[in-house]
Amino acid sequence: MTKRIGAPVVPLLGDDVESIKYALSSHLLYTVGKEPVNATARDWFMAAAHTVRDRVTEHWMPTLNRYYQDDRKRVYYLSMEFLIGRTLVNSLINLGIYDNVRTAITELGQDFDEVAAWEVEAALGNGGLGRLAACLLDSMATIGVAGFGYGIRYDYGMFTQHVEHGWQVESPENWLRYGNPWEFPRPGVIYPVRFGGKVIHYRDALGHARSQWVDAEEVMAMAFDVPVPGYGGKVVNNLRLWSAKSTREFDLKYFNAGNYIEAVRDKNESETLSKVLYPSDMTDRGKELRFKQEYFFVAASIQDILGRFRKSHSDWSLLPDKVAIQLNDTHPALVVAELMRVLVDEHQIEWSKAGDITRRCCAYTNHTLLPEALETWPVDLFQRVLPRHLEIVYQMNHEFLQGVRYRHPGDSELLRRVSLIAEEGGQRVRMAHLAVIGSHKVNGVAAIHTGLMKSTIFSDFEHLSPGKITNKTNGVTPRRWLLAANPRLSRLITEKIGDSWITDLDQLRKLEKLADNKAFRKAFAEVKRANKDSLAAMMSMRLGVDVDVESLFDVQVKRIHEYKRQLLNVLHVVTRYNRIRTNPLLNPVPRTVIIGGKAAPGYHIAKLIIKLINDIAEVVNNDPQVGRTLKVVFVPNYNVSTAELVMPAADLSEQISTAGTEASGTGNMKMSMNGALTIGTWDGANVEICEEVGEENMFLFGLTAQEVARRRMDGHDAQAAVAANPELAHALDLIGSGFFSPDQPDRHRQLVDILTSGGDHYLLTADYPLYMAAQDRVDQTYRDPEDWTRKAILNVARMGKFSSDRTVAEYAREIWNAI
Structure with a gap:
C-alpha cells in the first residue's frame, strides 16, 4: 500500500503488532546502536520513541502540505512556556496504536511501563501558562486548526526541586542530557536576531522619512521542530522552538594565543539566551537576559511567519487574512513593535497601514489581575537593547494618546493611566498596554477574570474600545487529562457511553443518569481506590511516607504563592491536628493532605511556606496520638508526570486563592474531570465549574472578589479576626x-506576622472561619461514601465545557477567524 506525500510515493508504515516489533528492533539496532541482549530500558524507550515518531511524521508532512495547497489561515501561538509533559503515551493514544505498541514491547520481553517511565519530561515550562499552551496545541490539531506553536528550546528548565531538611533546593533541570527523540533540528532554518546598535534616520529618493537599525550585535536563532499530533493522528501540527547560536564559534587569535576561555566567550554569551527558563531578574544582568530572551524568540518567530506568508503572497494587505498571532501573556508583546518595525523599515509600508495590519493580526491573552505581575521594562534598558523598537513604542504611544486626548480633552489622569510609558518611579514601558493597543482582541481566561479585567486593570481600555476585551474560559485536553492520565476511569466511561466523549466532552452528560446506579457507583469508587493505591505506592517509594488509602486524599498542587494560599491549607491542617490531640473521642475522618509546587528561587516567603509544610509533616506524621487519621505529604518537583498520578487519585481539590486573584486555574478542571470534589473560593474558573456542576456538588466558601475589594478598602483588621477565633x-x-520548629523556634514567626501585624493582604484570617466550616461539610459528606461517589460522578459528567477543544473553537471563530 502506498500514499502520496508531496511528490514522492512512499510505503505506509504498518501499525500492526508485527510491523511495530520489526520497527522497534530496527531502531534499537540502527538508531540506538544496541542489540536486545545488552539494551537497557532507556534504550528500548529511545527505540519506541523513534518508532512512534516515524508514524507521527508520515501524517505531519501531508498536514503541512495541505495547509499550503489550501492556502489556510495559520494561527501562530507564541508562548514563553509549553509544558508538554511526556510525549510517548500521549502520541500513542492520539495515533490510535497504544494497544499494539504495548503488546509489541511486551512480546519483545520488555515491561512497557518501565520503558515509558524512562522518558524525560520536556522542561519547557513551569505552570498553568505553559500547560494551557500545550493543551491548546493538542486541541488545535484535534479539531483541525492550522496551528503552530513558537517558543524557546531551553537547555535547562526552571529548575529541579529537591527537598533537603524541609527546604526547597534548586538544581539544573538538564532535560536534554540524553537527547530529545521527538525533535527535528532544522539547521537550514536560522535567522539573525539583533541587539543594541543605533538608529539612522534619513529620507529616501522619494523624500519619505526612513529609519535604519545599524551596528547591532547579532545572535542566530536556529529552529527545532516538534510534531504535535491531534487525536486520530490525521492532523499533525508543529511546535517550533528556537535555540540561540553564536554567529561565530570562537575567535582564532585568542585560541592560538592559548586563551581558550576568551576564545569562546562571545559564543557562550550569545547562547545563554536559550539556556534557562526565566533567568532570575533579581539583578540588572538577569533583567537584561530575560528581556533579550523575549525579543529573541519574537524576532525569530516573526521572520519565520512572514517568510512563510511571502512564499505564497506578495500583497501585505492579505497578512491579517492569512496570519493570526496569539500572544500568550505579555512575554511575546514585543511582537507588536517588531512587526511594525519589519513592515515599516524593511518593507516600506506606510505607518498607519502597518499599524492596521499589525492590530488585525495580533490578539492578546491576559493571565493575571495582579498589577505587580504585569510586565514593565525600564526605558533605559529598552533603549540600550532595542533602540528602534523604543522609537516605535514612543510613536505608537503619541498617536494613541492623541486619539484619547481628542475624545477626552483635558483628562490628563486618563492619559497617564493608558500611556504605554509609566512615569512613576522611573520611566518604564508597560508591556500589557502595548499588547492591548497593538491587538484587535484581548481576552481573559475565565468569566470572572474577564469581568474584573474590564472593571479594574483595563477599565480605561474597556471604556475607550468597548467590546475589544472578551472572555475565553480555559480548558484542558481530555486526551491527556482523562484518557491518558486515568485509563481506569476512561475504560469505565467508554464501556457505559461509548468513546465519542474523547473528542466531544459534552457526551459525558450521559453519565448523569448513572450517578444513582448503585453498581456504577461501586465501579466508579473501585476506580478511584485503584488510582489512590497507585499514588500511595509512589509516595511510599519516593518519599518514604505510608498513607491510608481509605483516607480522604486532600490535594493542593500548584505554584507556591501567597495569593494561592497554601498557608490557609496549612492553618486547616494545624487546626485539625489540634482537634485530634485535644479530643481523643473525636473520631475524625482520616485525611491525607497532599501539597506540591515550586517556589520561585528568589521568593523567600514561598520557600518558607514549603519549609513550614515539611516541618508540620515531620511532627504530624510521627505523632502516635494522631496515627493514620492525619498525614501531610509534600510532593517535590511537581510536574506533568506527577500530575498524571495525582489528578486521578484526588478526592478533594483545593482551589482556595483569594477571590479576584486567580485568573482561571486548570488544575481545578483536571481534578473535577477525574472525579474530585472542589473546595474553593468564588474565584477564577471555580465559578463556572459551579455553574456546570452545581453548588451542592462542591464546597464553595469565602469572600467574593467584590467583598475582598471592599474589605481591603475599609481596612481589614486581621488581629481582631484572630482574637475572635480561638x-x-x-x-x-x-x-x-x-x-x-523546635530547633529554631522563631523560624516561622515571619509568616505569622504577615497574617497579623502585616495586614494579611490575601485575607486568610477573614476566610478562615468559612474555610473551616466548608472543611466540616467535606467531612460530613465523606462519611457517606454513596453520596460522595454520586457527587464525584456528577462532577465528571458535567465537565464538558472545560475541554480545550471548546476553548480553541471559540478562539478560532471569534478571534482568529480560522474555521
Missing part, C-alpha cells in the same frame, strides 16, 4: 512559637 489563634501560636 482555633485560629491557637494554630498561629503553635506556628509562631516554634512548636513545629
